[in-house]
Amino acid sequence: MVSIRDVAKHASVSVATVSRVLNDKGYVSVETRKKVEAAIAELNYRPNEVARSLFKKQSKTLGLILPDIMNPFFPELARAIEDTAAKLGYTVILCNSDEDEEKAQRYLDILLQKYVDGIILASNTIREKTIRELNIPVVCIDREISKDIPTIVVDNKKGARTATQFLKDKGRKRIAHIRGPFDVSNANERCEGYLGIVSSEDWFTESYIINGNYHMETATKVALALLQSHPEVDGIFAANDTMAIGAMKAAYQHGLKVPEDISIIGFDGIALAKASIPELTTIEQPLYALGQKAAKVLIQLIEGQEIEKSFHQFDVQLVEREST
Amino acid sequence: MVSIRDVAKHASVSVATVSRVLNDKGYVSVETRKKVEAAIAELNYRPNEVARSLFKKQSKTLGLILPDIMNPFFPELARAIEDTAAKLGYTVILCNSDEDEEKAQRYLDILLQKYVDGIILASNTIREKTIRELNIPVVCIDREISKDIPTIVVDNKKGARTATQFLKDKGRKRIAHIRGPFDVSNANERCEGYLGIVSSEDWFTESYIINGNYHMETATKVALALLQSHPEVDGIFAANDTMAIGAMKAAYQHGLKVPEDISIIGFDGIALAKASIPELTTIEQPLYALGQKAAKVLIQLIEGQEIEKSFHQFDVQLVEREST
DNA sequence: AAACTATGTGTAACCGGTTACTGAAAAGAT
DNA sequence: ATCTTTTCAGTAACCGGTTACACATAGTTT
Structure with missing residues (x-):
């Protein structure tokens, strides 16, 4: 060399x-x-970048910690982040935390030792204090940890309201909700949005909300149980697309046609939604824009530029396809 | 600090x-x-890992260059690689090349400057000479560049044969093939496998092979054209799952029922295959095992251990689901 | 012509680790 | 009791960059 x-x-x-x-x-x-x-x-x-890093105390490297790149929600985010980082001269280290606090903490330590200049974090296990103690810029994405940490999210509540209202407008009378995990902020917000529309309906009871974990298999199972115990359900708002697909499977297994007998709407706008048959109506997040923004904000922070605002909430968009 | x-x-x-x-x-x-x-x-x-790297001339970091993490084939591979690397004390930098040679070359330069200890590469644009000149260990995955570079792939030809034979065994009389890009080695191998089964059939002509690019939209388009010009087709082997889903869409658009009127089989075994309705029959690659092996071999190479063999070909498995 | 400023280049310290080399002390061998 | 070997610990060079500082020369001012 x-x-x-x-x-x-x-x-x-x-x-x-x-x-x-x-x-x-x-x-x-x-x-x-x-x-x-x-x-x-x-x-x-x-x-030699390493020598340069040593002296400058910065590595032109970003850490990206997310639950699992195999979760189809994250690749587009990761891609946007990587693209943007590359364009601005940064490289990104990929870390899968599996929502495991200890694992995330271990990654945090390693990233710190490697002198990463900043971290983009999608996590609900890491606490604000932990982030503060890192003493490097951190941007949260998809999941909010604290108002005081720069965060890029979407208006989940509004999106959920739009989704639910859309099913109502389509003439659906009994709309159920498959919610996401209780410890994920966006799942709670989406549930609140749903409640905002249906809680005052005379037919509504808590039993129309069933618990999912953002995965397909579980969603199929709980949706099937719902359809059996509540045959009157003619609309389902699933808190993410993966679960919506799961719900479609349940509907078919239960002998229902989508969208003739039951309408199903998802949330996220992942590629899967376009690949399903019938294609899934969903509340689309501007995934690429979110990732891009996260990377941009993080790099601004790293380079000491002033940040106009630190909490970025993007709008979502209803994309009507074939499942409603 | x-x-x-x-x-x-x-x-x-x-x-x-x-x-x-x-x-x-x-x-x-x-x-x-x-x-x-x-x-x-x-x-x-x-x-401080940076100081350590400078002296040791190694960074405990791997580079991972793949076409596009948004392509649903890659997240599982990436996940396996990251998992395995982490377990062995390495970190991975994610790079999306978009099959663009110049972009890949740029990443190669950057990775070299950052002193990565080795690189895992899924590419068909990079040449062997370029890899040699890097002077660090490189392992190729999914796509073969040269027999002299450690490579982790799957028996594509055999898998394609199995898929095509399976359609025949199901009683399908006219089996078409949607092939992948000509510059991707595995696409050619899969096409050869298909030919191995059908080329001697009296009905067979080249017009049963149509060109796809591993993406859904194009596959839908070309499959629709095929179904219109060849109404006798009752089986399709698509060179990957994404195109198989595209073909299913085409079948529906053409008024055909899957699997009643036409059987469709894919290749890869990505998560999408389980999410489609009907679920897709496919030739499943052991994706996680492939990624794991790639990381292990690379790290062995890095750490100067002897490699028993450098060309690893994994077997694939037919997974019968609902589309056949 | 003297004083000052702008331009051009080199020397050496520094970033934070690792390790070759050295020497002293302790333990073992003869 | 002497010689050898092993154990222990410190000094300083090194990895490959960056930059403070020093110094020399050219160009401007007064």
Whole structure:
């Protein structure tokens, strides 16, 4: 590996001069610059980022901690983050926490040791205090941990209201909700949104809300039970698309046609929604924009730029497809 | 940030001694070790990985270059790689190349500058020579670049044969194939496997092979055209699951029922296959095992262990679901 | 012409670890 | 009791960059 000293020797200048050329900083005469550039080209020299990181105390690297990249919600987010980071000269380390606090903590330690410049976090196990103690910029995405930490989310409550109201407008009389996990903020908000529309209906009871865990299999199971105990249900709002697909399966298993006998609407707008048959009506999150924003805000924070506001709530959009 | 010198001072020893305790290397008396450990605990010291990397010329970091994490085939692979790497003390940097040679080359440069210890590569644009010149271990996954580079793949030809034969065994008389891109090795192998079964059939002509690009929308389009021009087709083997789903859509649009009127089989075994309605019969790759193997082999290479063999071909498995 | 400023370049310290080398003390061998 | 070997710990060089500081020369002011 060729080092800055090799380049210096080859161009008959000092390492300081080479460094100046490299960083375009300080005075360098035109001829000297040319000599150095020639030497760099000739030796095919690339500065060693590790050495640079050590001195500068920053690594041009971001940490991305999310529950599980296999969860189809996250790849698009990850992609947007990686794209944006790359464009701004940063690289991203991928970490899967499985919602396990200990695992997340371990990743946090490692990222800190590797001098990452900042972290994007989708977690509901990490506490605010822990984040503060890292002493590096952190941006939360999809899940809110504290009002005081920069956060990129979506208007879950409004989206849930839109979804539920949409089913009502379609003439559905008994609308059930498959909710997400209790410890995930967006699941609670979506449930609140649903309640906002139906809680005053005379038919409504708590039994129309069933508990899912954002996964398909469980959703199929609980939805099937619901359809058996509540045959009057003719609309389901699932708190995410994966569970909505699960609910569609349950409907079929129960002999119901979607959308003829029952309407199903999801939330998220993952690729899966377009791939299902029938295609899923859903409340679409601007996933790519969310990831992009998260990366941009984080890098602004890292580079010490002023942040206009730290809490970003994006709007969601109803996309009507075939399941309603 | 507390450094090794702070610890040394606090424990009234030299930095060398602290380093020895840290790495459990060389002679350290029991009392000294205790003193140092106490100081480390008290100061909550964590060694700086960047400094360590600089000296050791290795970063305990892997690069993962894949076409696009949003392609549902890759998250499971990425997950397996990350899991395995983490277990063995490595961290992974995620790069999306979009099959763009220039972009991939740029990532390669950056990874090299960041001193990654090795790279896992899923690409068909990078050439063998480029890889050789990196002078660090590289393992290819999913796509073969050269016999001389450690590679983890699946027996595509055999899988394709199994898929096609399965449709025949189900009594299908005219089996078409939606193939993948010509520049992707596995697409060619799968096409060959298909040909192996059908090329000797008297009904067979080249027009039963239609060109897809591994994406759903295109597959739907070309499959629809096929069904219109070849109404006799009663079975489709798609070179990946995403295109199989696209073909199912085409079948529905064309008024055909799956599997009553036409059987459709995919390849890969991505999560999507289980989420579709009807669920997709497919040739399942052991995705997690592939990723795991890739990470293990790469790390063995990095750590200078002997590799028994460098070309790993995994078997695939027919998973019969509802689309056939 | 003297004083000052702008420009150009080199030396060496520094970032925070690791380790070769050195020397002293303790333990074992003869 | 002497010699050898093992154990223990410190000093300083090194990894490959960046930059404070020093110094020299050229260009401007007064």
